[in-house]
Amino acid sequence: MVTDVIDVIAEFAISRKAIWDVLVEPQSYPRLFRGIGACEQRDAADRNPTLTLRVGGAGIEIRTLLVQVRIGREYENLELHCPDSGSFAAVRLREVGPNTRISVTYFKAALVHPLVAQLPNSAAAAWTQAGLKRVADLVTGAPTATIINGEDSPMKLQASVARQMVASGVVRTYRPDVGLKQLGSLAKWGFSLAGGYAAAAAHSPQRAAVIDDRYCTTFDQLHSRSNALAGAMTMLGFGNRASIGLLCRNHTGMVECMVAAGKAGTDAVLLNTGLPARQIEEIVQRHGLSALFVDSEFEDLVRYLPADLPRFSTGERPPEPGRTTIEDLIAMREIAAKKPARPGHLIVLTSGTSGTPKGARRPHPKGFGTVAALLSRIPFGVNETLMIPSPLFHTWGLAALQISTAIRATIVLNDRFDAEDCLRRIAEHRVTALIVVPVMVNRILDLPEHVRARYDLSSLKIVASCGAPLAGATVLQFLDTFGDILYNVYGSTEVSWASIADPADLRLSPTTAGRPPLGTKIAVLGQDRRILPVGATGRVFVGNHMLFDGYTDATPPEESNGMLDTGDIGYLDASGKLFLAGRDDEMIISGGENVFPRSVEEALSHLPQVSEVAVVGVPDREFGQRLAAFVVKRPGSGLDSEMIRNYIRHRVSRFSVPRDVTFLDALPRNATGKILKRTLGQAT
Incomplete structure (x- = not known):
């Protein structure tokens, strides 16, 4: 076990001032020293600030430490004091020729955390020297801010994917005849929504596929109805290589249209329901849409589009007499093409928060790698009941829908999000996984405690949030209220996913964006596109097999070594977690x-x-x-x-x-x- 006094020495060919500037910056400690997950600074204007550090992680109890930074002689010495335990570390810098020698002396280190008391002095010394080496790397610009989950070797990566598929239960031994039907469906339609639902129908035809406000549809029914709808699309002339627009809320009809478009070889542009009529008109013209499928409530947004643009109602009650509905199209029972010459793509619009929304062509998943990537960080299982209040026209809602087919999950959809109604549906349908955007997390937490207590949420094992940063205070409040079931996903329309923070990551570092899923590479680059050191802030680049296929109407983002520029600024910490400082344009x-x-x-x-x-x-x-x-x-x-x-x-x-x-x-x-x-x- 550690002694009351531990001495550690490290020496680097770096100027004393450069090392000093890093050590007196409080945010250096969670960035460069493993096991320190967060640092909140109090009295930032004070020469001797007080810090609150979260320490622990990786299965180790997380504790909050109050640390006072006491600056002595500038460039020469400082002390880090823990007033609650009486422990402190004295740091001294000395010039030794062209080098700088750093001497660290710990007093009563065992009182900082129970784990420390069980370690030998050598472990404390190794931890300190590793952190100081990262300080030196930061000063010298060592290219260390890159991380990949998986192997660069395609064969080794495929082996990792296969292991993940077996471990999660997605792939297992079953009846040969059922297996052949599933493989036949994937061979025909590929790893798309169309192929996913066809394969799920072959495996579990009578299992509920989608439950919405109107009815419940089985996998077999959805597969058959989308076949008929695809046949009608082809017969009406907007099949292979045509483009249609979907202006819908979350419901079964929207899912059927997306699946049918894929089977017909039609591109489906997922229109944001919050867009004004003028922008919808621009998108219709820009993408040369052949038809629109519209919920009745959005009729005013498309009222002034050209009269010769075919419009179909996605609801059972059309907005005007004579308007054809998707039920009418399905009732035509047209036979869909056996296989389109080109699979239809789903085109997602960027958020448009900083300008006009751009159309991003989503790639079709390439084998089981897409499923394995998310399952490597979020423990979805087969036969989940998965509720998606996040809009399906949003990349995150769409990704959840695509993953759901592989795990044969029952999807619960609702037209609008209401926090209490969401809890009611979770209890009613025994929902096991919830797909949300951050504002929904906030709305659930804003409910009074007595309202939340009305509903049995014991079935809920996963709450996965994506689309914007979650505030650290919100993360901790949610974990304390609902338990360790929160996952924070960072990604974009262009790169799909980049990193995922699981509950253990969030407990220690509430503001982290997490770690890359299987087969994903993250690098933080400088203005010269060179890799920066761990802890340094730069542009975040991401590489994986689900990078988008380009914009339909804009220049793609910059690339570097097969990775795309996300437009975000951030850094990697010593344990490989990603943190975001904000958008480059912010x-x-x-x-x-x-x-x-x-x-x-x-x-x-x-x-x-x-x-x-x-x-x-x-x-x-x-x-x-x-x-x-x-x-x-x-x-x-x-x-x-x-x-x-x-x-x-x-x-x-x-x-x-x-x-x-x-x-x-x-x-x-x-x-x-x-x-x-x-x-x-x-x-x-």
């Missing part, structure tokens, strides 16, 4: 300093009076740009602008303190729940 320069809004949003999210917050950059005559905060208060809170500024002033740099604080009843969001920061910026 960064502002205030008084010559690079400032990201997310650090301010994270700090404000910990205020109990704050329900939601968004921070944006706005023009400033003196500093070029400044931050403006938009805050939604919880009912009854007595928060004012000066309280916000005082709170932030002690936690971030002075350039990050928002001079403008505006209180709103709600933040503007698009149909997928993303905050429309562009709108907020224009409002100042």
Whole structure:
């Protein structure tokens, strides 16, 4: 076991000032030293700040440590004190010729964490030296900020995929005749929605495939109905190589249209239900759509489109007499083509939060690798009951639908999201997995405790969120309320998935975007497209087999060594977890300093009076740009602008303190729940 005093020495051919600048920066510790998951800084303006560190992880108890940073003689010595335990570390820097020698002495290290007491001095020394080596790498620019889950060798990766498929139960020994039917379906339609539902119908024809507000459809019924619908599409002239638009909420009809389009070789453009009529008109023209399938409630959005553009109602009651419905098309019982010359693609529109939505052509999954990737980080099992309130026209909702066919999950869909109704449906259908976007997580947490207590949620094992960052305070509140069932997925329309944080990751590092799934590579690159060191902030690039097939109407993002630029800024920590600082286009320069809004949003999210917050950059005559905060208060809170500024002033740099604080009843969001920061910026 460790002794009361431990001495560690490391020496590097680096200037003392460069090492000092890293060691006095509080955020260096969670980035460069394993087992430190998060660092919240108090009294940031103080020369000797106080930090709150989360330590533990990897099956080790997580503890919160209060640490005081006491700066001694500049460039020479500092101390890290834990006042609650009396433990501290003394750090001394000395110049030895061209080198810098770092001496670290620990006093009463065993009191910091129960695990430390069980370790030998050599383990504490090795941990310290490894962290200091990362400090040196950061200073010298060593190319270490890259990580891949899996092997670069295709054969080894395929072996990993096969193991994942067997371990999860997706692939197992079954009746040969059933297996042949499944393989035949995949051979005909490929690893697409069409192939997935056909294979599921061959394996479990009478199992419920989709449950919505109107009825329940089995896998066999959905396969047969989509066959008939594909036949009607082909007969009407918008089959192979044509494009149709779907303007629908989540329901069985939308699923049937997507599957049928794939069988007919038709591209289906998934229109965002939150778009204005003008943008829908632009998209229809840009993509040369041959037909529209529309929910009746959105009829006003397509009213002024050309009269010769065929429109079909996705509901049972058309908006006007004589309008053909998908039920009418299915009733025609046209025979679909045996196999289209080219499989139909699903085209997802980007969120458009920073401009006009672009059409991104989604690739068809390539074998079981797509399923294995998500299952390697989220433990979905076969025969799940999976509820998807996240819009199906959104990449995350669509991805969940695609994965559901491989695990033969029953999908529960609802037209609109209501937090309490969501809990009611979970209890009613014994939902095991919930697919959400962050605003839905917030709405569920906002429900009073006595309302949440009405519903039996014991069946729920997975809540997977994607689409925007989750605030650290929200993550911890959700885990404490519902248990360790939260998964945070980071991805985009262009790269599909990039990383996934499981409950263990989130417990230690609530703001992390997680680790790459199987077959995924992440690298953090500088402006020169060279790999940066671990802990350094740069552009996040992602590579996997589900990178999109390009925009239909825009120049694709930059590439580097087979990886796509996500447009996000972030860093990798010592344990291989990804953290995001924000979008590249969100960064502002205030008084010559690079400032990201997310650090301010994270700090404000910990205020109990704050329900939601968004921070944006706005023009400033003196500093070029400044931050403006938009805050939604919880009912009854007595928060004012000066309280916000005082709170932030002690936690971030002075350039990050928002001079403008505006209180709103709600933040503007698009149909997928993303905050429309562009709108907020224009409002100042």
